[in-house]
Amino acid sequence: MLFKTLLLFFLFRFCDSRDTITWNEEQLKDDGGVLVSKQTKFELGFFSPGNSSYRYVGIWYSLAEVSEKTVVWVANRNNPINDTSGVLTINRYGDLVLYAHNMESTPIWSTNVSRSVQNVNSSTLSAQLLDTGNLVVFQADLSIWQSFDYPTDTLIPGMKVGVDWKTGLEWVLTSWKSQEDPGTGDCTFRLSSDQIASPQFVLYKGLSRYWRGDPAPTPSLVTTQEETYYFMNDLAITRTTVTDSALERRTWDDGGLQWKEDFSAPKSRCDWYGQCGANSKCSPDNVNMFWCDCLPGYVPNSLSDWNQKNWSGGCVSNRLGLLKCGDGDGFVKVAKVKYPDTSIAESLKSGMSDKECEQECLRNCSCTAYLSSENEGTVDCLTWYDDLMDILVYTELGQDLYVRVNATVLAENGGRSEGFLERRGMLAIPILSAVLAMVLIIVLACWWRKKNRNTKGIDFVEAEELVETQRHPELQFFDLDTIIAATDHFSRVNELGHGGFGSVYKGQLPNEQKVAVKRLSKTSGQGIEEFKNEVLLIARLQHRNLVKLLGCCIKGEERMLVLEYMPNNSLNSFLFDDTRRSFLDWEKRFEIINGIARGILYLHQDSRLRIIHRDLKTSNILLDAEMNPRISDFGMARIFHGDQLQDKTRRIVGTYGYMSPEYAVFGRFSTKSDVFSFGIIMLEIVSGRKNNGSDLEDPSMNLIGRVWELWGEGRALDIVDSTLKSYKPNEVMRCIQVALLCVQEDSKDRPAMSAIVFMLSGEASPPLPKHPAFVYRRDSDADVDPLHANGTDSINDLTITTMKAR
Structure with a gap:
């Protein structure tokens, strides 16, 4: 009997089935104890993955039949504990905190809820593991944090x-x-x-x-x-x-x-993204060695590459019989396919029929394909306006895609989609004819350009040719008279600002829509390349934190962009104005920081094009009616293709004070160049001061240097804008730390934008920053970097477009 009593005691001790940790009463130690949800579906405790000796706090399915834990969530995934001294508890501020060794040490991991929760009543705090697998921190009956908001590698119901x-x-x-x-x-x-x-x-x-x-x-x-x-x-x-x-x-x-x-x-071999390149389809069930096939109306970009089974170059439009809008063009069906990449598609959900969807695409000369499908009783109409990417042919499932072709290809296909394999024996004659036709076109184009060079100017001719042949579905071409009327003859009253491009004017179109007109100055340091770049880039980018291009105007020597009107002007007009910056409380500034970060992340990673902006600064961050940030001015942007990570130029563009060191000195730029600029913007938002301003205590230091000095002294919050009456210290400190990571000297040490977004949200803990770049002013007697030593720094906001890298 004594033996049984002792056995029950030890079983009860080591099989504790509680599901809750409460403040000042319960802790979870790394001694075998676990939290178990009420219906024993999930457990939370310390574990070591695989053969590792490190300890982590995780949640796993409570399955006795499985020898190894099926972990679905990890708290301290990037901060392991090297022994069994870990303790998980709740502090009086409402944070679920993980300590190693002792509770007086720096936490290994924390939920950081104290940054967003006010008036915490510690006696009502608890953390409970639910039967859904969700770990929730409660204040009384109110949820103030949950693990479901911070998933790791696993998604559960x-x-x-x-x-x-x-x-x-x-x-x-x-x-x-x-x-x-x-x-x-x-x-x-x-x-x-x-x-x-x-x-x-x-x-x-x-x-x-x-x-x-x-x-x-x-x-x-x-x-x-x-x-x-x-x-x-x-x-x-x-x-x-x-x-x-x-x-x-x-x-x-x-x-x-x-x-x-x-x-x-x-x-399968067709699952990898873009396996067959643009404007092609991949057929995994094709027993033939050629499983990649051009879409109707397209031919291989390189016939020799395709014969060697290198399809990455994809397909290009068959130039024999160029597509002429409204000249007998139509659609060829490509049956049972996976939707092409929808990042360049437009969704029209107005209950339109399949025929109406077809007509919607047909009436827009830029529409390359459409797809109409019934979903939950309504018809979804999707239209594409660029290269068609990542198309996979299914055996049974899939949707019918309709690809736009000219009259010649339409008659050739007879409503059917014939593949490249069936056409390859007939390609020689069309290709030869296409080459001859292209030679003739080039000769005529050169003659026409030479004829018009003296009357229009070569820059305008190039712009007109490029823009007219690459129209975007939502891009309007405005008449000069319309723009003159909208801006009241470019009245100075309507001038919103000016920069390296020229002046920006407020205008109102006949339909009463307010717009911003960006007018290229005849004496501008920026030219036709920047104009073409901005027209084509902004028209193809769609994101709530990017400014929207409505259209352009090209007439004579006039080149203008018509943009959506931002009633609150630019971020710098608030930050650096002694009166207006008080309108930006900390909550709004933090929203602006996150909005800018999401916009840059879209440019670097989430858009189909990988865009390096190269001129990020507070004057290029516009604010809409709700003070949401919109990134603008893409004249200096560059596109990276494929796996390209870095490029080099001898023509430095951008603004001193925001340039990364490797770009300003050597002309090397990458996504990390934009990260550096974003770090400067963050410091300016937090402090309300310009990086190269004159209002810092030490005249030899810029804003980076001052923040770094205060960081080393443990007084980083001293840099916070004095007009902020209240703010969340943990949130501000996180922004300062992330900003210092962004402005580190070596680009390899700077985080990617995806990591920055995670760190700003509190999902990931920022590491300690290393010494930043450019901590001194150019006129300092200190030992400074080569750029500043040569006196090339500037305190103005003008975009530089002529500096040569050495």
């Missing part, structure tokens, strides 16, 4: 993938580094919801698209003004996990007592 537009929080899955290391890995799974068409799932490997799913299923997709997300609504024990090479979905099999794979991607 009730969790979301998407974005909260109001807070800037993005729900994404990120792979483990390895089976022994749950740290943030290289693969990321997200719902790309910034495009104007259907949100779609994308699996990234680093910055590159790795796999793309079909548009998210409507019943599980929620889209509101504040959120866009997909959620798993499943009663089964199931999980979707991102590994270092795939996305996997598995369901628990009670009969076999094991996890059964339901889905895995990429898997």
Whole structure:
């Protein structure tokens, strides 16, 4: 009897089944104790993955039949504990905190809820593991934090993938580094919801698209003004996990007592994103060695590459019989395919019929394809306006895609989509004819250009040719008289500002729409290349934190951009004005920081093009009526293709004070150049001071140097704008720390924008920054960097376009 009593005592001691930690009463120590949800579906405790000796706090399915824990969430994934001294507890501020060794030391991990929760009543604080697998921190009955908002590598029923537009929080899955290391890995799974068409799932490997799913299923997709997300609504024990090479979905099999794979991607040879390049389709079931095939009306970009099974160059339009809008052009059906990449598509959900969808595409000369499908009783019409990417042919499923072709190809196909393999024996004659036709076109074009060079100027001719032949579906061409009337003859009363491009005027169109007209000055340092760049780039980019281009005007020597009007002008007009900056409280400044970060992330990673802005500064951040930030001025932007990570130029463009050192001195630029500029913008938003301003205590230092000095002294909050009557110290400190990471000397030490967004949201803990670049002014006697030593720094806001790199 004594033995049985002792046995029950030890079983009770080591099989504690509580599900809650309360303030000042309960702790979870790394001594075998766990939290167990009420219906014993999930457990929370300390664990070591694989053969690792490091300790982590995690949540796993409570499955006695499985020898190894099926972990679905990890708290301190990037901050392991090297022994069993860990303690998980709640502090009096409402933070769930993980300590190592003793509770007087610096926390290994924290929920950081104290930054957003006011008037915490510590006696009502608790953390509970629910039967959904969600760890929730409560203040009384109010949830103030939950693990579901910070997923790691696994999605379980009730969790979301998407974005909260109001807070800037993005729900994404990120792979483990390895089976022994749950740290943030290289693969990321997200719902790309910034495009104007259907949100779609994308699996990234680093910055590159790795796999793309079909548009998210409507019943599980929620889209509101504040959120866009997909959620798993499943009663089964199931999980979707991102590994270092795939996305996997598995369901628990009670009969076999094991996890059964339901889905895995990429898997087949056609699953990898863009396997066959642009304007092509990939057929995984094609037994022929050529499983890539050009779409109707397109031919291989390089016939020799295709014969060698190198399809990455994709297909280009068949120039034999150029497509003429309204001249017998039509559509050829490509049956049972996966939607092309919807990031360049427009969704028209007006209940239109299939025929109306066709006509909608047909009446717009830039529309390259359309797809009409019935969804939940309504017809969705999607139209594409650029290269068609990542098309996969299904055997049974899929949708019918209609590709626009000219009359010749339409008659040739007879309503059917004939592939490249069937046409390859007939390509020689069309290609020869196309070459001869192109030679003739080039000769005539050169003659016409020479004839018009003296009357119009070569810059204008090039702009007119380029813009007229690459019209965008939403890009309007305005008549000069319309612009003159809208701006009251470019009245100085309507002038909003001026810069390196020229002047910007407020205007009102005949339909009463307010616009901003950016007029290229005849003496501008910027020229036709910047104008073409901005027209073509902005027209192809769609994001709530980018300024929208409505159209352009080209007449004689006049070149103008017509942009959506931003009633609150630019960010610098508030930050550096002693009266107006008081309108920006900390909450609004933090929203602006997050909005800018999301806009840059879209440019670097989420848009189909990888864009390096190269001139990010507070004067290029415009504010709409709700004070939401919009990134503008893409005249200096550059496109990176494929896996390109860096480029070099001898023509330095941008603004001193915002340039990264490797760009300003050597002409090297990358996404990390924009990261550096963003770091400067963050410091200016926090402090209300210019980086190269004259209002700092030490005249030898710029803003970076002053912040770095205060950081080293543990007084970083001293830099906060004195007009801020209240702010959240933890939030401000996080912004300062992230900003210092952005302005580090070596570009390799600066975080990517995806990591910056995570750190700003509190999802990831920022590491300690290293010594930043450019801490001294150019007129300092201190030992400064080569750029400042040569006196090339400037305190103005003008964009530089003529500096040569050495």
